Amino acid sequence: FYAENKNPAKALARAKKAYDYIAKTQGTETLSASYQLLNLSEVHQLTGNYTQALDYSKKALLAMNNAIRSGSSLLDSVKTELKKPKAILQKAKAEYALLPAKSKAELSRILGELAEALAIIERRKTVLTDAGDIGLLLSDQAGLLKFMEKITIELYAQSGDVTYLHRLMGLHESGLYNRIRARLDKADTLRFAHVPAAVQAKEKALKTAVAAALAGDRSHPEKMQAYFKAVEAWETFREGLKRDHPRYYHLRYAAIFQSLPDLRQRIPEGTTLVRYFFSDSSLFALVVDAGSERLLPLSATGLEKQLAILSKNAYDLAPTSEALAALYRQLWAPLEKEVRNKKVLIIPDGILYSLSFETLTPKKISSFRDLATNSLLSRHSIAYHYSLFLLREKKTTPSRQASFVAFAPGFTEQVKGPYRTAVSASALPDNSYLSLLPQPFTLDLATKAQRLLGGAAFLNEQSTVGAFRQNAGHQKIIHIGTHAESNNLHPEYSRLIFAKTSADENNSLYLPEIYNCDLSSDLAVLTACESGRPGFEDGEGMVSLAHAFHYAGSESMLTGLWKIDEKASALLMEAFYQNLVAGMSKDEALRQAKLHYLQTAEGRALSPQYWAGLVIMGDTAPVSLDKINVQWRWASVGLMLLLFITGVFMFLRKRVR
Structure with missing residues (x-):
């Protein structure tokens, strides 16, 4: 000291x-x-x-x-x-x-x-x-x-x-x-999906045995014998985990230092990888594509100041324009010659997790609408990842029969009514639940998405934790439109909030609990507030709801870097889903949705604060949606309208006679 x-x-x-x-x-x-x-x-x-x-x-x-x-x-x-x-x-x-x-x-x-x-x-x-x-x-x-x-x-x-x-x-x-x-x-x-409860119970018992072997009043030789026996049993068990449950073993027990996989084999075709990282006070960028890899030193001077300007002046054009251009010069200009592909995969570090790179501009803009033509958004389809270790080997994604499932409590007075009645005599109602803002645009989006993609939608009071656990997995797309709380001091208290109707009903799904869910899917959409924000320390985005979804089986996530305006988010997501149906990759579908938004939004809603926080993390391949079913669905709607009009015409004609 x-x-x-x-x-x-x-x-x-x-x-x-x-x-x-x-x-x-x-x-x-x-x-x-x-x-x-x-x-x-x-x-x-x-x-x-x-x-x-x-x-x-x-x-x-x-x-x-x-x-x-x-x-x-x-x-x-x-x-x-x-x-x-x-x-x-x-x-x-x-x-x-x-x-x-x-x-x-x-x-x-x-x-x-x-x-x-x-x-x-x-x-x-x-x-x-x-x-x-x-x-x-x-x-x-x-x-x-x-x-x-x-x-x-x-x-x-x-x-x-x-x-x-x-x-x-x-x-x-x-x-x-x-x-x-x-x-x-x-x-x-903590419990983990894909690992039987009996295996996790044995794991805990063996750990306890190792610690207990060195305790008690036994002689030193007896303690040593007990300790080595316990350690041997533990090592044998870990080898079994490595063989039978490799995904869980890697998450919990793989070596502290790991050599990198062959990056060039794991980077998607036609993509440039940019991995930013801090080492002490120095900042570097690793730039890799199919033909080269380079480590470039960058200046970290004033970085926090520029990011703070973006955060504090989100709706003020002049300081935002200056900061975006400055950050472009600092973070992108030194490496832009090495970025030879339209598709870019960025792994941020530290405070850079709060930055939407697509908003960086080579020169100052005169209006927020200029971001459509004078920014990285206009040049690149940008996606994000958590770690180089988690880049997946190129492989065929398993086909999933179900196409889409949505969960949207809405939090209207109609949804809160049964709970309010149930706790009317209670001295301790959950006022935080009763005070949650309604989400009409989110509810409407879930309904429209189901009409477009088929599948199921659990809306209003049907959108419960139980419904989520039972129905979220084995889908092409899991859509979650709800409130969330991100706890940076204690990430384990971060949670997704669902509907509840009784006083003793649990309506929260906490981050640790997500690890025990089967959420296998091509894409999980988390439009909740601040769902992707790193917890505890800057840059540790793997301790976020998004990382938990990754372990639980989601190949990729669409999530928010910061609190997203509900109406703007709904507009973006509606266009995004339409682009996915058209066959676009996830990153390009989101990029085109944002460009369309910039063409149609007006006034304050053009600020990056409204739209730039939504990002794709993980695999960017197109979602294999059944276009034939989608076309038949619209054809069915058209046929129903035609039959309705014909019926009305015949009825009116009969009355005239």
Whole structure:
């Protein structure tokens, strides 16, 4: 604390006093002594005394190794090894700072040491069950991965070797993915679709057995025997998960560091991938297509300021125009020559998740309508993804018999009426439910979409959590038009809200519960407020409702980056569905819907705040809708009208006679 707040003398004095006391009372080669040596190394590191930081980090590692060999219990040895990655990181940082010339050989040596620390984390994470130990491990992992990124970037810059580029992106994706996993691990009651309840119960029991093996009053040899037996059973179980439930295993237990898949094989044909990522305070863009891949450094200076201008002045043309042009120069101009395809797949990072890239303009606009001709929207079909790890191999999407299902509670007074009556005598009615704004445009859209696409629509009081669980899966399109709450501090409390008619009826589907739903579909449409906004930390969009849908089986999602105007959203979605029926890909269908909207909207509604927040995430292939059925449906409507008119004509003719 004192070192970070520019009081190095006091920081060093306190750290030295603590170490001297531990050395005197417990010895210099104990677990406690190693912790204090590591603390001294950190203080010297923060104050710029890298020689002393290196010396103390070496002493800390030596003390840790001795403590592991002479540990009085297996638990002490396990806890000591948990600290080693941090000590290795401190040593590597000091060595890096002291290098007179950062040659490829020296940087590679340091990277090798850091890889050893990562291997320790990988070993230990498989058997940890205590929340505190897991938190410590993940904290150490985050700092380790960031510094490994820094070293790898320098190695790539020196050599141009794409091996370093692939390793760099693997490190970055691993760090993001494991922060997501940590959130899931905290939810003890979390259940997952596609995995039997008995398997999940056995998983929990085996984890508990590993932790319990080191507790109790048994002798040290007995604890060791119980521990190794429990770990062996756990490892055998994990191998079974990997074989029988690979999707679940990958989500929960796959290695922290993963090498990247062959990106060029996984990028859709005719598409350029742009992966933005921050490394410390630096910003980079990885640009990949079928013929090339390049890492480009970008300026991050003033980025937050420009994004704040867009957020605070959404309806004011002058500042918005200036900010969009500035962001174009900063985020797109440096790489636009590398983008040789009309279709672009963007994976944002950090604060960039709040930006709709299609609104960026090469020059300032004089009206919001100019975005139709002077923006990335006019040039590219842009879609988004969460992670390079989640790019799917090119494969045939399974055919789905059902075409469409919609859920739209509407939240009219008619829908709230039964609940209001049921709780009239209650002292604690759900006022948050009763105060939800009606959604007439959303209700109307669901009705029109069903007429166009067929399938089923659960509207008004029929749109319940139970109806959603039972009917949402195995559809080509799942349409959800409802209110949602996005909780950035505690993402597990983010929820979709449905109708309810009784006092004890649950009308919320929380994010963790979505993982236990079967939502297999070509496209899930989440027009709820802020459904795609990342939770907890900027950029962690995988801890969002959209990520939960991805695990539950949705190939792609149409969702909102921010709160979307209901009427504008309904207009856009109506055009979007018509474009899908015409055979357009999802990204192009949304692009054309937005261009049409810009041609027809007027006044304030032209602001990007009304329309630009809707984005496609995931697979962009066309939805294989049955055009023949659609044509027959309209033909049937025409035939009915013809019969009605004929009937009226005959009736009037008969009366005249």
